Amino acid sequence: xxxxxxxxxxxxPPQEMEGRYIYRVxxxxxxxxxxxxxxxxxxxxxxxxxxxxxxxxxxFIAGGVDGKKLYTLPQGINTTVFNPALHTPLPLPQLxxxxxxxxxxxxxxxxxxxxxxxxxxxxxxxxxxxxWEILLRAFVEEFKAHxxxxxxxxxxxxxxxxxxxxxxxxxxxxxxxxxxxxxxWTSLPRIYVTSAFISDEQYPQLYKAADALVIPTRGEGWxxxxxxxxxxxxxxxxxxxxxxxxxxxxxxxxxIPIEGLVEAKYDGPSFFxxxxxxxxxxxxxxxxxxxxxxxxxxxxxxxxxxxxxRRYVVQEFGPEGVARKLQALIxxxxxxxxxxxxxxLRAKAVAKSGExxxxxxxxxxxxANKGEIATALERLRHAAEKQRxxxxxxxxxxxxxxxxxxxxxxxxxxxxxxxxxxxxxGGHSSQVRRRHAKRRERKP
Numbered sequence: 494x495x496x497x498x499x500x501x502x503x504x505x506p507p508q509e510m511e512g513r514y515i516y517r518v519x520x521x522x523x524x525x526x527x528x529x530x531x532x533x534x535x536x537x538x539x540x541x542x543x544x545x546x547x548x549x550x551x552x553f554i555a556g557g558v559d560g561k562k563l564y565t566l567p568q569g570i571n572t573t574v575f576n577p578a579l580h581t582p583l584p585l586p587q588l589x590x591x592x593x594x595x596x597x598x599x600x601x602x603x604x605x606x607x608x609x610x611x612x613x614x615x616x617x618x619x620x621x622x623x624x625w626e627i628l629l630r631a632f633v634e635e636f637k638a639h640x641x642x643x644x645x646x647x648x649x650x651x652x653x654x655x656x657x658x659x660x661x662x663x664x665x666x667x668x669x670x671x672x673x674x675x676x677x678w679t680s681l682p683r684i685y686v687t688s689a690f691i692s693d694e695q696y697p698q699l700y701k702a703a704d705a706l707v708i709p710t711r712g713e714g715w716x717x718x719x720x721x722x723x724x725x726x727x728x729x730x731x732x733x734x735x736x737x738x739x740x741x742x743x744x745x746x747x748x749i750p751i752e753g754l755v756e757a758k759y760d761g762p763s764f765f766x767x768x769x770x771x772x773x774x775x776x777x778x779x780x781x782x783x784x785x786x787x788x789x790x791x792x793x794x795x796x797x798x799x800x801x802x803r804r805y806v807v808q809e810f811g812p813e814g815v816a817r818k819l820q821a822l823i824x825x826x827x828x829x830x831x832x833x834x835x836x837x838l839r840a841k842a843v844a845k846s847g848e849x850x851x852x853x854x855x856x857x858x859x860x861a862n863k864g865e866i867a868t869a870l871e872r873l874r875h876a877a878e879k880q881r882x883x884x885x886x887x888x889x890x891x892x893x894x895x896x897x898x899x900x901x902x903x904x905x906x907x908x909x910x911x912x913x914x915x916x917x918x919g920g921h922s923s924q925v926r927r928r929h930a931k932r933r934e935r936k937p
Contacts, residue, residue: 505539515837516540516830520566522549522714524622524735525757525771528556532767537562540833541826545715546739566822567739568715569815572807575697575724582702583695585612585645590689594662595681596638610641611789614703614727616718617710618651619661620763624709624732627776629662629684630670631709635782636682642789643683644707647691647699653762658686700725705788705795709749709781711757711773713737719746720810723802728795730784734774740810745802747784749776 506514519539528536533556536542542558543566544550554560573579585591586599599610613632617623628644636642648658655661662684666672672681691699700706706722707730713719715736719729723746731737733748741748752775757768788795808814 515834516826518543518826520544522546522736523552523556524712524714525552525768525773526555526712526754527552527771528558529767529770530557533557541829543822546736548736548738549714564822564825566818567810567815568717568720569812570717570720570724570806570810572724572811575700575721577697577701577726577803580697580701580725583698585702586643586685588687588689588691588699590687591645591685592659592687594659594684594686595633595666595678596643596683597679599643599683610643611705611792612703613642613644613705613707613785614647614699614722615644615707616647616699617708619648619653619655620651620765621760622711622757622765622768622773624711624776626665626669627709627778627781628707629666631778631781631785632684633666633670633672633681635786638680638682640682643685645703646684646686647688648686649688651763652765655688658688662686696721697725700727703727704792705730705785705799707731707781707785709776710735710737711776715739716741720806723799724806724810726796726799726803728788728799729802730781730788732774732776740806742805745798745805747788747798749784750780751775752777 505519506517517539519536519542521536521542522545523532533553536553536558539562541562541564542553543564544553545566545568547565550560550563550565553563586593615628617625619625625646625648632644646662663678666681667674667676700722703722705728706719708716708719709730710716710732712732712735716731719731719737719741722729723740728747729741730747730749731741732751733741734751737748754772755775757771757773758764759766759769
């Protein structure tokens with residue numbers, strides 16, 4: 494069993510930033526009902542923390558994070574890149590690394606989007622939180638081998654090693670999904686699997702090749718594949734719980750009802766130990782089957798819902814919409830940072846003056862302290878602007894020109910701690926997160 498460390502491994506800000514900031518802003522999220530204690534202690538070290546949804550604001554408070562420090566800022570999506578009008582479908586199942594795990598070789602039929610065949614796509618890393626056994630069970634129970642419906646799984650291993658993905662799918666079907674030992678694999682509907690690298694440039698084409706995205710996850714901090722698929726105009730079937738509830742609504746998607754919350758327990762070597770003792774959702778198997786059948790039999794409705802999803806995401810989560818929210822939050826944070834800096838300088842000035850009492854000497858000292866505070870604040874602002882300029886020259890800014898650059902004035906710089914996506918609150922470094930981004934675990 495893999496043992497995770499008990500404490501976040503990278504301080505935030507990093508030690509070399511010590512003394513160069515006056516206010517720390519964290520950006521992070523978590524996927525279950527609450528935070529482990531060691532993570533909430535880590536998050537509480539920040540002056541404020543930005544989470545993507547009300548779900549995480551409440552789950553962080555439940556985990557012991559000071560609610561006064563928490564502010565919501567949704568994730569954004571590049572709706573220009575993820576635009577169905579600009580892409581052609583990837584040739585499935587000829588995508589590099591794709592293997593047929595069950596069913597017979599692809600039968601005749603046009604598609605996607607206009608013919609007999611229907612393609613479900615699912616994108617996730619292989620861990621219990623993603624609900625892979627619920628997905629497999631729903632698919633093989635609801636659809637038959639003679640139906641021209643297929644499931645394409647784009648995945649990769651998490652923690653453990655998986656040498657043979659076809660065998661993993663088949664073993665999972667018999668051990669976790671109710672398929673009897675000895676069942677002929679050709680008697681089941683078609684399931685394709687690939688763990689090959691898929692570039693960021695290919696992902697829009699991958700979505701374009703599908704008729705629907707389905708991910709019966711047990712919990713998400715946000716849900717990047719779901720939002721990308723919606724931006725590409727796909728109907729999305731995913732769980733009605735966690736960060737997904739910020740954008741996965743019945744008028745633009747197919748939310749899967751949950752049967753309740755269950756304790757997150759070890760279920761194999763891919764289990765992430767920081768989830769232990771928390772709770773996550775149990776998506777309804779029967780409702781998942783019903784929704785998968787519905788998008789197959791009501792294709793026009795599904796396409797209309799996908800189109801509505803595209804419009805909704807462009808309006809609410811495109812760069813301009815999120816930038817406006819970010820701009821407002823930065824301006825508010827600047828005011829809070831100024832207040833913190835002034836209070837710290839005031840405390841220093843009082844300590845330096847020996848807290849002299851009233852009288853002429855005290856009055857003179859009071860005015861001298863005010864002048865010292867103003868001068869010190871101006872120096873801090875000048876230093877922050879100089880640092881910001883250095884970062885921009887080095888190409889180290891995170892948000893581009895304009896208001897986004899002001900994060901550096903808050904001492905944010907490159908955050909290596911609280912804050913796409915897998916286990917951000919655990920302190921994964923930005924370098925690690927970039928490596929995982931291309932594997933679709935966009936932990937913010």
